[in-house]
Amino acid sequence: MRWLHRATIIALGVYLLTVGYILLWTFVPTPTVRQFVLLLPLSTLAFFTFAVLHAGLSWGWSRALLFLAITVGVSILFEGIGVTTGWIYGPYTYTDRLGPKLLGLVPIYIPLAWFMMGYCAYSIVARLAEHLRVPVTWSADVWTAFTAAVAMTAWDLTMDPLMVAGGHWQWLVEGAYFGIPVQNYIGWLITSFTFFFLYRRLALRIPQGNTRHLSARWHALPWVAYTIAATINLITTAARGMSGATVAGFFGTAPFVLVGLWLWRHYPPTSSNMSPTGR
Numbered sequence: 001m002r003w004l005h006r007a008t009i010i011a012l013g014v015y016l017l018t019v020g021y022i023l024l025w026t027f028v029p030t031p032t033v034r035q036f037v038l039l040l041p042l043s044t045l046a047f048f049t050f051a052v053l054h055a056g057l058s059w060g061w062s063r064a065l066l067f068l069a070i071t072v073g074v075s076i077l078f079e080g081i082g083v084t085t086g087w088i089y090g091p092y093t094y095t096d097r098l099g100p101k102l103l104g105l106v107p108i109y110i111p112l113a114w115f116m117m118g119y120c121a122y123s124i125v126a127r128l129a130e131h132l133r134v135p136v137t138w139s140a141d142v143w144t145a146f147t148a149a150v151a152m153t154a155w156d157l158t159m160d161p162l163m164v165a166g167g168h169w170q171w172l173v174e175g176a177y178f179g180i181p182v183q184n185y186i187g188w189l190i191t192s193f194t195f196f197f198l199y200r201r202l203a204l205r206i207p208q209g210n211t212r213h214l215s216a217r218w219h220a221l222p223w224v225a226y227t228i229a230a231t232i233n234l235i236t237t238a239a240r241g242m243s244g245a246t247v248a249g250f251f252g253t254a255p256f257v258l259v260g261l262w263l264w265r266h267y268p269p270t271s272s273n274m275s276p277t278g279r
Helices: 002-024 033-059 061-085 109-131 138-165 182-205 221-239 243-266
Strands: 092-094 169-171
Touching: 002 033, 002 221, 033 061, 033 109, 033 221, 061 092, 061 109, 061 182, 109 138, 109 182, 109 221, 109 243, 138 169, 138 182, 138 221, 138 243, 221 243
Parallel strands: none
Antiparallel strands: 092 169
């Protein structure tokens, strides 16, 4: 199993290298379209691979695959409804820059992105719930799922303006937030809350994986990935003059970055309290 741990670290490293290179484009002449078409999918696949491997080794493969199935299924369903009706996020459409689309509606990379960012956001909040000794109740799961949804949506405060500016999708109305309707962020909260809550309820039926051999540093990696993604977006929006998005994204993601840092420095997971659901 040691090779899976190494593969997880390598995947996170590839993600860091690719997004770091993409970040340089903000400060140097624009690269060719071919470079972007190759590197954006590579960074997404690297991040996705990291999230899958880390979840499988940390939670056990049954719980990891359950989370993957729920996030992918819910995101495809909600995105499909959103593209065709505009009900959830507001009226929008994807361009062809993200490649092939599922049923001609949603690019394949979109549900992968929901999973990888959802896993990192949820991991931070699950650790917080574990430290606070949140009980196994419906109301507690609502609180945890909603808090994780806020962490997830905070990331989109910078990501969505950047992707719209890059021509990856377009809004069919002029929204109040850099052309993006506020409804989009309500839709993000609803979507991510749905799969977080479903996971917490259904994961109770699946035995927890053995995590006694994993270190506290290993369990901090989702927080590291979340921090990297948030920081890259903040730097990029600031460099492109999107100061409003930078400020909003900073105050949205900083609390979760700081909470994650505090938790892993002062209350690192141990062999007796590591839990993928914060219970």
